[in-house]
Amino acid sequence: MTEPEQSYDPKLREALTKMQAIAKEYGCGYVIALANANFAEFKTDFPEWSLIQYQPGGIRLRLRSAEPQLTNDSLSVLLGLKDMSGMMYECLEIAHLQATKHVNNAYPKFRRSKLKYLAKTKS
Numbered sequence: 078m079t080e081p082e083q084s085y086d087p088k089l090r091e092a093l094t095k096m097q098a099i100a101k102e103y104g105c106g107y108v109i110a111l112a113n114a115n116f117a118e119f120k121t122d123f124p125e126w127s128l129i130q131y132q133p134g135g136i137r138l139r140l141r142s143a144e145p146q147l148t149n150d151s152l153s154v155l156l157g158l159k160d161m162s163g164m165m166y167e168c169l170e171i172a173h174l175q176a177t178k179h180v181n182n183a184y185p186k187f188r189r190s191k192l193k194y195l196a197k198t199k200s
Contacts, residue, residue, distance in 0.1 A: 084116075085116055085118070086113060086115065086116040086118075088113075089111050089112075089113060089116055089117075089118045090118060092111055092118075093109060093111055093118045093120055096109050097109070097120065097122070100122070100124075101124075101125070104124045104125070104126060105124055106121075106122060106123045106124050106127065106154040106155075106157075106158050107120070107121065107122060107158070108120075108121040108158050108161065108162050108165075109121070110165070121158065123151070123154060123155070124154060126147075126150075127150070127151040127154055128140055128141065128144075128147060128148060128151040129151050129152075129154070129155055140152075
């Protein structure tokens with residue numbers, strides 16, 4: 078019986094764990110995306126002090142009218158992460174479109190065999 082192939086890279090997981098610890102130490106929310114040639118890791122979370130927390134089934138918003146500053150700070154973290162994630166997506170989308178054009182022009186045979194995903198996923 079053969080061992081199942083590992084579906085993650087231990088080094089990426091280790092890097093992700095270290096970054097999570099740094100964010101926790103500084104009380105920050107985070108969106109972390111890491112990738113190498115074979116795998117990718119993604120994690121997002123909110124600071125412990127925040128009124129926004131992950132729980133089974135989704136995100137729990139414990140917003141309180143009695144604590145307007147904490148509610149405001151929690152929503153600021155949420156919106157900041159959302160905005161930064163959107164900007165990150167836009168930058169990566171531009172790079173993706175440029176790479177697709179380059180592959181289509183410079184490597185048509187290679188594209189068909191090795192970079193099918195890249196060519197198919199252009200927006």
